[in-house]
Amino acid sequence: MKRSTIIVSVLLVAVIAAGGGYWMGRGGGPRPAPTEGASAAAAPAPAKQTYTCSMHPQVRLDQPGDCPICEMPLIPAASATAAAAGEAPTLQLSEHALAMASVETVAVEPRPLARELRAVGRIEYNESSLATITPRVDGYAERLFVNFTGVEIRKGDHLAEVYSPELLVAQQELLIAVQAGNAGEALVNVAKTRLRLLGLTDEQIARLVDRKQTTDRVTLYSPISGTVIEKSIVEKAAFKAGDALYRIANLDSVWVYLEVYEYDLPWVRYGQRVRVTAEAVPGRTFEGMVTFVQPIVNEQSRTIRIPVHIENKDHALKPGMFVTASIDASLTAEGRAAPTGVEGKYTCPMHPQVLTETDGACPICEMPLEQIPGDPVKVTEDTSVHSADAHKHEAAPAEMPSLATKYFCPMKCEGEKTYDQPGRCPVCKMKLKEVPAKAAASGGAGGVLAVPVAAVLDSGTRRIVYVEKARGLFEPRELTLGPRAGAYYPVLSGVSAGERVVTRGNFLIDSQFQVTGHPSLFYPGGLHATMGHDHGQATSDAKPAQPGATPTESPTPAPTGGHKH
Incomplete structure (x- = not known):
């Protein structure tokens, strides 16, 4: 009996001791009220992680798993928040992401834009003869x-x-x-x-x-x-x-009717010199002049007929012959053909092939000659200077000290690629040269402000480029472009001289904008604003816009293998 009494006493003491220790660990008494400063210092609750599909960015789930549409594994994604009102969204990429995407940029700068416009045509009678x-x-x-x-x-x-x-x-x-x-x-x-x-x-x-x-x-x-x-x-x-x-018909002069496609029409202007060759007359080139641009488009061929006046004293060119013609044309800052040198001279409205230096009467119909409007010298000077206001964007380009010095290969081994550090070209081993600084306030005397074709993403209804605001910080810009000139587009509005645009990796950057729900090439208002419905269990976690909010790269990169389009 005594033995059992002792055991119970020991257990009771142990329980009391354990309870006392627990009470002492809790603080032994009532806690003081939290101070106002301590409450302010408390960290906000972390934002809920959402998951999306790299192939179907409209899918937004709060749990990892498979896409309900294509069953691909979901990847973590940032919340689809937009920038403050009036501000363009931006994307920040790390150095590792830049290297993985092979992002390359070039500076937007004025350059002479010209091309050789080639067209086919047919010899016909000079209607005035x-x-x-x-x-x-x-x-x-x-x-x-x-x-x-x-x-x-x-x-x-x-x-x-x-x-x-x-x-x-x-x-x-x-x-x-x-x-x-x-x-x-x-x-x-x-x-x-x-x-x-x-x-x-x-x-x-x-x-x-x-x-x-x-x-x-x-x-x-x-x-x-x-x-x-x-x-x-x-x-x-x-x-x-x-x-x-x-x-x-008097064949001392003939007309060549060129068939020019409507998208090449900005390159054509009255007074341009034209070189014509015919297979029937090998080894000989005929010179002519654009005398008129017909105001009608052929609905079947989508071409415009351009009459070219050619002197044919020896009657080598026969009506009905097929010929090939070439026109050397250049562009102005407005995206139109540059002056041809006939501006300021006099011509007859009924016979545009008549050109004289002085006023008088037409030698054919005796009508008073009229002066061709424009001053070729003045126009040439004006078109070589591009004001920054003419290409001004909504927001002024940010200062980029880290981008002030770039280097390029003088042999252009990798095209327009530039390098951040001096050294030697990895292809030809020549010493890299420093890219001369461009003044953003002026287009300079080099020609027309232009962007490379590789920098432009074209959806068919809109064209955008991605501008590097600072190292790894990119912003989309919608451009108004002129007719393509080889590897460049003339810029009518959207970017300014000196800004850098992405020429490689821009599609990946656009995909990241699309994945995060921000405005992109095919979704100008943002993906979630464009999609009017959900797929499967997809839910939108879009939050109200926060000033200065920018999409960031995904913590986990999207898988690169197993599913390609």
Whole structure:
């Protein structure tokens, strides 16, 4: 009995001791109220980690697992928050991420933009040199001097002898008036005028008066020199007034109608020099000038016809020949063809191939010449200077001291690639040279502000580039571009001179913007704003925009193998 009493006493003491120790560990009494400073110093609760699919960024889950759409493993993703109102979203990449993505950037700078525009065309008649031989009376073709097409004729050559009762009566009226003497002088002038209007020349009328004898056959003469391209009359055939007997074209000059696609139209301008070659005339190049740009687009071929005037004194170029043409064109800052040197000269609105240095009358139609607007010297100087205001973005480019000095290979072994540190080119081992500093306030005297084609992401409806604001910090910019010039686009608006754009790795950067729900190439308003529904158990964890918030690279990089598109 005593033994059991002792055991119970020992257990009771142990329990009491354990309870006392627990009470002493809790502080032994009531705790003081927390101070205001201690409450402020308490850290906020960490944000909930979300997970997304690299192939379907609209999927947002709060637990790891597989994508409900493609069953790929989900990866951690930052919350899809946007920048403050009026600010563009940015992305910060670490040095490791930059190396893994092989990101390369180049500076936006002015450069001369030019290209050789090549087009195909066809030789056709100079429309202003065509003439039709048309009788003004009814009659019969008694004899044809030109009885087949292709004959070369000169102005004043005889074409045909015709018999016309109306012409015979008009001749008799003239002779009767002449016989009347001074009393019939007025009638003589009237009769001569009538014969002249019926198609007789002054020489034919004078011969009729001298001989005082009518002739039943009257000869028709050519009004111009050229080639007979159509003949619609045969001997002994009757014709009516107004019938086209012959059609004549002067081939001393011809037109080349070039077929230029509508997207190449900004490169074409009146007065440009054109080089033309034809397979039928090997080893010879013909020079011409753009005289007109037709205002109609061919709906089937989507091309515009450009007439080019070419002198063809030896008739080497034949209508119907196919030719190849090239135009050396350059661009202005507005994305249009540069002045051609004809500005300030005088031309005829009806005959644009006429160019003179002084004012006067057109030698073809005698219309007053008009001065071509523009000053080539002034325009050239203006187009070589690009104000920063003309390419100003909503926010001024940030200062980037770390990017002030870049180095490049003088042999351009890797294109426009630049290096952060001096050294030697990894390809040719030449010593790298320092990239000269560019003033952001001026485009300089190098040409047109341009970005490389590799820097532009094009969705078909919008074009964007990614600008490096600081080392590893990127911002999307939507651009307005001019026509492509080789490996560059002229910039009409969106970036300024001196800013650096991504030329390699830009698609990966855009993908990261898309994964985090920020505005990207195909989702200008952000992915989650564009998607109006969820897939499977996907939920959106988008939080209200925080000023200065920027998307960051994912803690765990997306898997690179096993699923490729």
